[in-house]
Amino acid sequence: MKAITYDLKKKYNLHMNVLITGVSRGVGLEISRLFLENGHTVYGISRTESEELKILEKQYPNNLFFKAFDLSNPEDIKQSVFKDFVSNHIPIHVLINNAAVAYDDIVTNLHIDDLRKMFDVNLYSPMFLTKYVIRNMIYNRVSGSIIHISSISAHTGYKGLSMYASSKGALQSFSKNISREWGERGIRSNIIVPGYMETAMNAKLTQEHKNRIFKRTALKKETDMKSVAETVLFLAGEKSNSITGQEIFVDSGTL
Numbered sequence: 001m002k003a004i005t006y007d008l009k010k011k012y013n014l015h016m017n018v019l020i021t022g023v024s025r026g027v028g029l030e031i032s033r034l035f036l037e038n039g040h041t042v043y044g045i046s047r048t049e050s051e052e053l054k055i056l057e058k059q060y061p062n063n064l065f066f067k068a069f070d071l072s073n074p075e076d077i078k079q080s081v082f083k084d085f086v087s088n089h090i091p092i093h094v095l096i097n098n099a100a101v102a103y104d105d106i107v108t109n110l111h112i113d114d115l116r117k118m119f120d121v122n123l124y125s126p127m128f129l130t131k132y133v134i135r136n137m138i139y140n141r142v143s144g145s146i147i148h149i150s151s152i153s154a155h156t157g158y159k160g161l162s163m164y165a166s167s168k169g170a171l172q173s174f175s176k177n178i179s180r181e182w183g184e185r186g187i188r189s190n191i192i193v194p195g196y197m198e199t200a201m202n203a204k205l206t207q208e209h210k211n212r213i214f215k216r217t218a219l220k221k222e223t224d225m226k227s228v229a230e231t232v233l234f235l236a237g238e239k240s241n242s243i244t245g246q247e248i249f250v251d252s253g254t255l
Contacts, residue, residue: 016040016236019092019133021071021125022099024050027149027197030229031096036060038233043086045069046099071099071125072117082132091140094236095133097126097171098149103163115163122167127174130189134182143186145236148175149228152195152251156216172247179245188244190235195223195251218253 018035022028023044029052032042036056041063044053047070057064067085069076086092103118130146137144153161154168171191178189196213214220228250234240235248 016093017043017091018094018096018236019043019045019086019129020096020098021045021129023066024048024053027194027225027228028096028098029053029056030225031098031232032056032064034226034229034233035236036063039063041065043067043090043092045071045081045085047071072101072120074120074124074128077125077128078132081129082136086136088136088139090136091142092133092136093142093144095129095144095146096149096232096236097129097147099125100149100151100164100168102161104160105163106160107162110163118163119167122164123170123174126171130174130178134178134187137187138185143241144188145240146175146178146187146189147232147235148172148189148191149232150191150193150247152193152249152254155193156254158213176245183244188235188241190240190244191247192228192231192235193247193249193251194228195249195254197223197225197228214252216254217251218255221252223250223252 018040020028020032020042023032023042024046028046029050032044033056035042042065044064044066047068049066049068053066057066067081069080099121101118101121103114126148133146148171150168150172151165153165154172175189175191182189195217214222231248231250235243
């Protein structure tokens with residue numbers, strides 16, 4: 001794979017190499033599409049490759065690269081992602097930790113194997129991806145942006161989401177401390193907190209349940225996935241270069 005050259009004197013939002021997890025569907029696919037439409041290069045990771053992503057690959061054959069990888073194996077990230085897929089010869093300007101799995105159940109039914117798998121995907125893999133991306137940014141002298149996708153459930157209680165919310169809450173604490181550790185290097189870390197969106201993860205919810213969620217928002221409607229993607233794009237670029245260590249809510253005003 002040919003490395004994209006990068007002029008450090010240019011504003012880095014003119015062209016960015018973006019590493020995104022969970023690109024095959026939902027908000028990850030929407031984020032990928034938006035970055036591609038704006039002329040950036042996407043290095044996408046998902047467990048499987050969807051038909052929608054294949055269509056994007058045909059539209060952007062020189063700017064979209066895909067790696068099938070299961071994030072429930074964080075110990076394999078160094079070799080599979082940062083040696084076999086991207087390397088320090090490809091400067092990464094933006095990391096978007098988007099992929100997640102939900103463990104929906106009440107805590108009295110908690111099983112350790114399911115909990116561990118969820119934390120591997122939702123927390124441990126983002127932590128290792130962040131580790132190696134920061135090393136890449138330092139090597140390439142990049143003032144980069146790390147963006148983690150959280151969930152409104154980490155702030156507003158929902159029945160059956162205590163385990164999922166705990167993984168997202170931990171990710172938020174991680175992000176804030178990363179911003180403090182690496183700010184002097186010009187590396188920013190922020191959290192986006194989306195509200196309820198129509199995604200595969202939420203597909204099993206009944207319309208009645210969805211309506212109850214909508215009623216808890218100021219706008220009385222679901223969160224617009226494009227609004228989340230546009231916020232990610234903003235946090236990735238130079239226009240947000242004084243924003244770090246923050247939690248940005250894109251949630252239709254969940255109350």
